[in-house]
Amino acid sequence: MKTKHYKFFAFVALILILGISAQAEDLRKIVSLSGNWKFSIGDDSKWANPLFDDSDWDQISVPGQWENQGYKDYNGYAWYRKSFKTGDLPANTTIFLQLGRIDDVDMVYLNGKELGGCGKFPPNYITAYNQTRKYTIPADFLKENDENVIAVRVYDSYLEGGIVEGPAGFYYDEDNDFLNLNLSGKWKFHTGDIKGWKSPDFNDQEWKTINVPSAWENEGYNDYDGYAWYRLKFNLPQNLTNGELYLSLGKIDDVDNVYLNGKFIGNVYDLKKDGEYRSYGWEYNARRLYKIREGLLNRNGENTIAIRVYDGQMQGGIYEGPIGIMSAENYRRYKNKYHTDRSFWDYMFDKFYRNDN
Amino acid sequence: MTTLRNSTRIKTLFISALICLFTQSGKAYAGEENLVLLQSLKGNWQFSIGINEAWISPKFNDSEWETIKVPSPWENQGFNGYNGYAFYRKKITVPSLYKGRMLYLNMGYIDDVDEVYLNGHKIGSTGGFPPDYNTAYNAERIYYVPEQYINFDGSNLIAVKVYDSTQEGGIVSGEIGLYGGKASVNFDVNLQTTWKFQPGDDLRRKESDFDDSGWVEIFVPAKWEDQGYRDYDGYAWYRKSFIFPTNNENGKMVLLMGKIDDIDQVYINGTLVGSTGNFPSRPGAEVYTGQEFDAFRGYYIPDGLLKKNQKNVIAVRVLDTGGVGGIYEGPVGIITQTKYIEYWRKMKKSGN
Numbered sequence: 001m002k003t004k005h006y007k008f009f010a011f012v013a014l015i016l017i018l019g020i021s022a023q024a025e026d027l028r029k030i031v032s033l034s035g036n037w038k039f040s041i042g043d044d045s046k047w048a049n050p051l052f053d054d055s056d057w058d059q060i061s062v063p064g065q066w067e068n069q070g071y072k073d074y075n076g077y078a079w080y081r082k083s084f085k086t087g088d089l090p091a092n093t094t095i096f097l098q099l100g101r102i103d104d105v106d107m108v109y110l111n112g113k114e115l116g117g118c119g120k121f122p123p124n125y126i127t128a129y130n131q132t133r134k135y136t137i138p139a140d141f142l143k144e145n146d147e148n149v150i151a152v153r154v155y156d157s158y159l160e161g162g163i164v165e166g167p168a169g170f171y172y173d174e175d176n177d178f179l180n181l182n183l184s185g186k187w188k189f190h191t192g193d194i195k196g197w198k199s200p201d202f203n204d205q206e207w208k209t210i211n212v213p214s215a216w217e218n219e220g221y222n223d224y225d226g227y228a229w230y231r232l233k234f235n236l237p238q239n240l241t242n243g244e245l246y247l248s249l250g251k252i253d254d255v256d257n258v259y260l261n262g263k264f265i266g267n268v269y270d271l272k273k274d275g276e277y278r279s280y281g282w283e284y285n286a287r288r289l290y291k292i293r294e295g296l297l298n299r300n301g302e303n304t305i306a307i308r309v310y311d312g313q314m315q316g317g318i319y320e321g322p323i324g325i326m327s328a329e330n331y332r333r334y335k336n337k338y339h340t341d342r343s344f345w346d347y348m349f350d351k352f353y354r355n356d357n
Numbered sequence: 358m359t360t361l362r363n364s365t366r367i368k369t370l371f372i373s374a375l376i377c378l379f380t381q382s383g384k385a386y387a388g389e390e391n392l393v394l395l396q397s398l399k400g401n402w403q404f405s406i407g408i409n410e411a412w413i414s415p416k417f418n419d420s421e422w423e424t425i426k427v428p429s430p431w432e433n434q435g436f437n438g439y440n441g442y443a444f445y446r447k448k449i450t451v452p453s454l455y456k457g458r459m460l461y462l463n464m465g466y467i468d469d470v471d472e473v474y475l476n477g478h479k480i481g482s483t484g485g486f487p488p489d490y491n492t493a494y495n496a497e498r499i500y501y502v503p504e505q506y507i508n509f510d511g512s513n514l515i516a517v518k519v520y521d522s523t524q525e526g527g528i529v530s531g532e533i534g535l536y537g538g539k540a541s542v543n544f545d546v547n548l549q550t551t552w553k554f555q556p557g558d559d560l561r562r563k564e565s566d567f568d569d570s571g572w573v574e575i576f577v578p579a580k581w582e583d584q585g586y587r588d589y590d591g592y593a594w595y596r597k598s599f600i601f602p603t604n605n606e607n608g609k610m611v612l613l614m615g616k617i618d619d620i621d622q623v624y625i626n627g628t629l630v631g632s633t634g635n636f637p638s639r640p641g642a643e644v645y646t647g648q649e650f651d652a653f654r655g656y657y658i659p660d661g662l663l664k665k666n667q668k669n670v671i672a673v674r675v676l677d678t679g680g681v682g683g684i685y686e687g688p689v690g691i692i693t694q695t696k697y698i699e700y701w702r703k704m705k706k707s708g709n
Contacts, residue, residue: 042698043657058702071704074701075633122632125632159648159652
């Protein structure tokens with residue numbers, strides 16, 4: 001009888017937890033891209049051009065597999081195109097394009113510029129059918145209050161194909177409003193693990209750049225698991241030259257060691273006392289909020305953040321915001337917003353179920 | 358009582374699921390779901406027992422021969438007890454209306470082995486003649502008819518060489534006739550013809566200068582089980598050389614490989630152009646296959662790979678993990694991307 005109850009509680013707790021992890025980020029939609037798109041099978045680099053005339057193309061509904069929309073049994077290349085108008089774009093924040101799940105490989109062009117892609121096109125084909133597409137929009141890619149054209153090149157090996165699952169649209173993370181200094185954007189990135197990479201003196205000029213936040217699978221590192229380092233140099237603005245400050249690094253998959261100007265300032269396991277890190281297996285879901293010790297920041301000059309990340313399997317890297325520096329006041333507001341998430345049932349689940357696994 | 362009723366319902370469900378399963382797989386292999394009858398060829402054919410290569414030729418005069426009803430075992434038509442070789446011949450007219458359409462000859466079920474010729478050109482064969490005798494009495498014969506062998510609006514001769522080992526023999530049953538595919542594929546290079554074939558595996562076979570002169574000939578598309586490789590599972594290679602005509606527009610070309618059982622890698626002039634399924638990384642490693650056999654292959658050919666007005670070589674590496682094997686269903690050939698897009702738009706309109 002006792003076991004039965006226990007299982008019931010665990011089940012209820014599981015449902016609650018699933019409900020909560022679904023609303024992890026506070027994404028607001030700017031432009032929806034669901035509905036009718038222009039569609040053609042085949043492959044031609046000219047179709048990326050925003051001026052290409054697609055008026056005699058077929059139409060297809062997004063999201064949805066093309067097999068259910070008249071292209072049963074079709075495998076291979078196809079292109080999706082859509083024109084859309086934007087209104088006012090939110091300022092000082094990062095805008096994302098979400099395209100849900102694409103089967104198998106994609107490359108996205110916004111107004112003719114290459115935005116990003118997942119998987120690998122033939123001949124050395126690698127599927128990414130299971131990867132959620134979320135691409136960071138660089139400044140000047142999206143035209144404000146104007147017509148824009150998005151073109152998506154898709155390759156499907158076999159079985160279902162296309163932009164198969166939503167959501168599709170442009171979004172921004174409202175939690176960026178809690179940042180006094182937004183550090184999302186291009187960071188330096190290198191796979192592997194070398195101790196010296198934490199040093200502010202290390203020369204990372206040869207390193208590749210990567211969008212932060214974004215799962216590295218969305219940034220050309222298909223299927224990469226293991227160690228990698230992120231580095232960024234920044235200066236504090238005038239209005240932040242005094243007072244207690246916090247470093248927010250959003251969510252990282254799976255484990256991180258964070259260094260500021262060469263000194264260790266924390267990792268996911270330090271978040272246990274806050275309740276942000278709950279138990280083994282929860283690493284990827286903990287909001288990284290590290291207090292910056294007094295005297296560590298160079299308030300008037302250059303600072304270097306170096307983050308060592310280890311990803312065990314599947315999606316990896318700094319994949320969700322907000323990324324940047326928060327004042328004590330914003331830190332408290334941000335904490336309060338999410339603090340209520342953890343109910344009695346979460347506690348029960350962590351205590352009696354998660355630890356048992 | 359409730360339990361009993363439930364179990365009956367489950368049984369019914371199970372049986373209908375089974376029926377569903379069988380009809381589905383039957384469809385996938387027969388390759389005739391899109392075929393429509395253009396001209397029935399049931400009825401009287403000229404017939405003679407014996408074997409003579411001259412009988413293949415349209416010039417041979419068969420007016421002295423017996424007439425026989427098709428389909429029906431020859432035992433029922435005065436040849437009771439006869440086993441061995443025999444020939445069937447029939448003249449047909451193919452209207453030019455059918456030009457540009459995919460045409461197929463359905464010769465039904467033949468007991469035991471056959472070879473079919475149109476105007477002296479071999480268009481298909483199932484089973485194995487002695488000395489490597491191999492019956493195929495339970496296989497339906499559906500042969501693609503290459504357009505270049507057809508004399509449109511004129512007389513065309515079908516000659517069928519049959520070998521029967523024991524019991525009933527001949528073209529015994531089936532919906533004998535000339536059939537057309539629903540959507541026509543207007544190939545720039547039609548590859549539905551004889552290819553070179555060799556079981557086994559060797560990656561050197563992908564090279565265009567590989568010597569395949571010692572290989573056997575096989576029809577594409579058709580499962581290899583009907584062409585002398587009855588119980589063969591495992592690796593095999595297909596090779597075909599062809600001239601790529603210069604009169605082509607400069608756009609992208611697509612290689613249609615139809616359906617292949619189970620997985621494949623396709624090379625043109627030694628370069629990989631497409632693949633379906635995952636080949637084992639090292640010999641002897643476990644192979645996992647699922648629905649690859651049912652996937653329709655359309656591989657986009659990288660620009661500049663096809664040599665215009667010169668010899669090009671396609672090499673196809675196939676791994677069959679069980680059951681039916683090979684390039685078993687068309688269309689197989691090369692078309693421009695523009696025509697390929699039209700083809701799919703047409704398929705969509707026809708309700709596909």
